[in-house]
Amino acid sequence: MTDGQSETIPPRTVRVALGERSYDILVGPDLLAGAGTAIAKRLPGIRVAVVTDENVAATQLPSLISALEAAGIDATAVTVPAGERSKRFDRLQAVCDAVIAARLERGDAVVALGGGVVGDLAGFAAAIVRRGMRFVQVPTSLLAQVDSSVGGKTGINAEAGKNLVGAFHQPDLVLADTTVLDTLPEREFRAGYAEVAKYGLIDRPDFFAWLEANWQAIFAGGPERIEAIATSCAAKADVVAADERESGRRALLNLGHTFGHALEAATGYDGARLVHGEAVAIGMTLAHRFSAKMNLASPDDADRMEHHLRTVGLPTRLGDIPGTLPPADVLMDAIAQDKKVRRGALTFILTHGIGQAFVADDVAADPVRRFLEENHPS
Template identity: 65%
Template sequence: MMNAPTRPGEPTVVAVALGERAYDIVIGRGLAASLGARLAALKPGAKAAIVCDVTVAALHLGAVETALKAAGIPCTRVIVAAGEGSKSFATLERVCDEILAAKIERGDLVVALGGGVVGDLAGFAAAITRRGLDYVQVPTTLLAQVDSSVGGKTAINSRLGKNLVGAFHQPILVVADTALLDTLSKREFRAGYAEVVKYGLLGDAGFFAWLEANAPELFAGGAAREHAIATCCRMKAAIVARDERETGDRALLNLGHTFGHAFEAAAGFSAKLLHGEAVSLGMVLAFRFSARLGLIAKTEVERVERHLTEMGLPTRVADVPFRWPDADRMMDLMAQDKKVSRGRLTFILVRGIGQAFVTRDVDANDVRAFVASQLA
């Protein structure tokens, strides 16, 4: 699964093979400048509505608008508040209304310029406005570039849980400009790195070992960054091509998320716990629970914990200063997970680093006792 880094300055193209819904992920430094030309070639004559949050608008919106206008693409801007709180019914309604007010037609485009929140929100708005508009993902965070911008899962949150209202709606293009990551805070970059590690832990032990050796260069912005992003995108593209609607293998991509989403919901989907931080915590819990079930050696768990800790990510509940609810409440939050089937939780557990598997054969009492032990 290891691929040599591409030549500097040459974008990497990863194809997502979904038949008539196939599209490319283009990865490289400085790609935002070519965005207009790429969109004009894909959708000649189209207008565009660019959805972004206030933070990204201040940093990158002007350059993207310039690139689109230079290619003859009229565009309008739809700006939302930053943060997970924008994945709400109220914000979705406003985004849809602004897209319609801009007279964006079925032959036009929505551009999701931002991190996972904007990608999920704008993608869902595109899925339902005029019964479906084409959209392009321009992810501006590490987490979005390796994970949420690829695969067509779009959603908003409900008060009952994360990503519970949404649609599968594939983009027609993903443009991952790695230069946009230079403006991320250290905390946001670290949070995205948790999703990079996830790919090694779920299916590629060699990639995890490579990350242990090369993470500092990835954080510093060298060639390792492009290589890691491309490796993650290739893995995700292969899984999505096999299982677009998460009926089987695709659930592996949720390693750490059953626990992680419950912690996010308990924290009120707030800045107290970023999604990637929740995933880091959730992955360690999945490894610990696997060890408790006798599936994996404790030395493997310790190796995962050590690497995530070295990268500044939480690995214990106590690492996040918050008054967590009790085990019963956490179980209630996990029961709202999208992977629940006939009332049974679906867990992604591991038999080793790079050896994740999906199971519904887990006793809820064992889970509750384990969660109680972690909260203690």
């Protein structure tokens, strides 16, 4: 996944329109080298704490620190272990303590350098330290660039489920450097691609068709990668601007996530077995299959979307998850803990076909349980 054309490709700017809290997402190659200038332009006189994980610290942190210092920005680095298990209370406390120990003030910023875990954790710390600090996202994974870094959702996991503790806290800037994606393991890039495909499956059927034709070029790098990321960010920005706190249309962004979050909880957030994007890929397939089973959509659309996800190398079925899964009743318990449940009623994002997702309230539990039993690998 190398990008030999990056020097000739200008960055794209996607605006998230939220009134006084509006911000830009910059998408393009080699943005890390100019991060200090970009941050200083929007947040003059700022001091920062850069939160990252051990893996990213070894590869990208020196470049970011150099860029910040070149722009006259004083920076403190805070490093956490890599992986989903850093999204927990003790790590949140450690990050908050480090930010406070650096004597950063309310007008200073927390910078998230990493994937979705780092962004969620650092963003939550920024939301609660001194009752709210400035926040900058520098996502280094495809999944984070197209999803978790945009929209202001921050949080950590609880014993009962994923992202159950958190806050909405919008960033001041997002820098999506497409060049850093060249260092990602193939599996992680594929997992992020599931979230790219999601935008086509929600309400952009033409984008999904474009992905079917161009996915190999996206993986290889170059202008197609930038186009895919910028289009995904624009799709999310439109939804966030219309429904910032997920009271209506923003729920569509959870396509595949109710099933997916249950699977992540069922596997103990073990990244060796299942990472978030893989869970979303399986969840989106289950959502399309369940929609077809309920006569809401044609099974041909479920076949088509599953074929594309499998073609790029993503898992699409419960049996694709290594190891033993708990029974359907346990998966249903995890679904019942999901944030999309309202007053005990199950809410799913279902579909009438590719690009025709909708919010389904009051989904009965018994058909979902039977569907999971039918699709369970045991």
